[in-house]
Amino acid sequence: MTSGTPGNGGAGSLEGAVVAVAGAGGPAGHATLLRLAEAGAVVVGADADPQRLAEGVDAARFAHGGATVIGDTVDLLNLDETREWARRTEKEFGRIDGLVHLVGGWRGSATFADTDLADWELLEKLLIRTVQHTSLAFEGALARSGRGRFLLVSAAGAGRPTAGNAAYAAAKAAAEAWTLAMADAFRKAGGEQGPQAAAAILVVKALVHDAMRRERPNAKFAGFTDVTDLADAITGTWSTPTEEVNGNRLWLTPKP
Numbered sequence: 007m008t009s010g011t012p013g014n015g016g017a018g019s020l021e022g023a024v025v026a027v028a029g030a031g032g033p034a035g036h037a038t039l040l041r042l043a044e045a046g047a048v049v050v051g052a053d054a055d056p057q058r059l060a061e062g063v064d065a066a067r068f069a070h071g072g073a074t075v076i077g078d079t080v081d082l083l084n085l086d087e088t089r090e091w092a093r094r095t096e097k098e099f100g101r102i103d104g105l106v107h108l109v110g111g112w113r114g115s116a117t118f119a120d121t122d123l124a125d126w127e128l129l130e131k132l133l134i135r136t137v138q139h140t141s142l143a144f145e146g147a148l149a150r151s152g153r154g155r156f157l158l159v160s161a162a163g164a165g166r167p168t169a170g171n172a173a174y175a176a177a178k179a180a181a182e183a184w185t186l187a188m189a190d191a192f193r194k195a196g197g198e199q200g201p202q203a204a205a206a207i208l209v210v211k212a213l214v215h216d217a218m219r220r221e222r223p224n225a226k227f228a229g230f231t232d233v234t235d236l237a238d239a240i241t242g243t244w245s246t247p248t249e250e251v252n253g254n255r256l257w258l259t260p261k262p
Contacts, residue, residue: 031058154203
């Protein structure tokens with residue numbers, strides 16, 4: 007699969023767009039809510055943790071007065087509830103131009119032999135099932151948008167798994183495959199005119215944020231992507247032609 011580099015979207019580049027963020031309660035979610043609001047988008051965040059979600063929504067509203075940023079507590083493991091979230095969002099705002107998938111989770115072991123399959127059962131839900139549900143729920147609206155984006159954040163380890171990361175890497179690889187299948191659907195639907203929506207993967211080694219740096223002031227976090235840089239890259243995909251985004255792995259860390 008070819009790789010690409012997301013463009014840099016300036017403030018206001020998403021004026022009038024409506025973007026949903028799944029897993030908006032974590033540090034990457036908070037940074038993405040802020041950046042999308044700064045770019046002028048209506049932002050609809052969802053998370054299973056209402057308190058963390060509210061903190062991110064309030065911060066984005068406070069930082070960008072007048073921005074429309076709302077939060078919904080959604081069980082993304084429930085397909086019907088996820089479909090209802092998409093339906094409700096499109097009905098209220100008239101369109102959906104993006105779904106950013108930031109639902110995360112990690113489990114690992116010291117060795118391959120020590121792998122606990124309970125870790126797989128958890129990661130399959132967090133990293134695969136939520137991708138399946140959000141993609142199926144939002145695909146129609148993204149196709150209707152004219153510039154829809156389905157963006158999965160993945161890890162470089164999906165393509166080069168280590169012995170202790172079997173469950174995590176396998177789950178990430180499956181999520182990537184599912185996203186690329188969605189990209190193929192957009193490609194086929196676009197025909198000779200090219201895709202009218204894009205599904206793509208933003209690849210990081212790992213993410214870092216300010217709280218991690220405070221906790222480990224001597225750590226170098228080599229190759230890690232700051233959550234603010236991830237948010238910039240996410241926003242920048244709307245400034246990149248759809249055909250250059252669709253079906254690609256967009257690397258935010260050096261390729262292994």
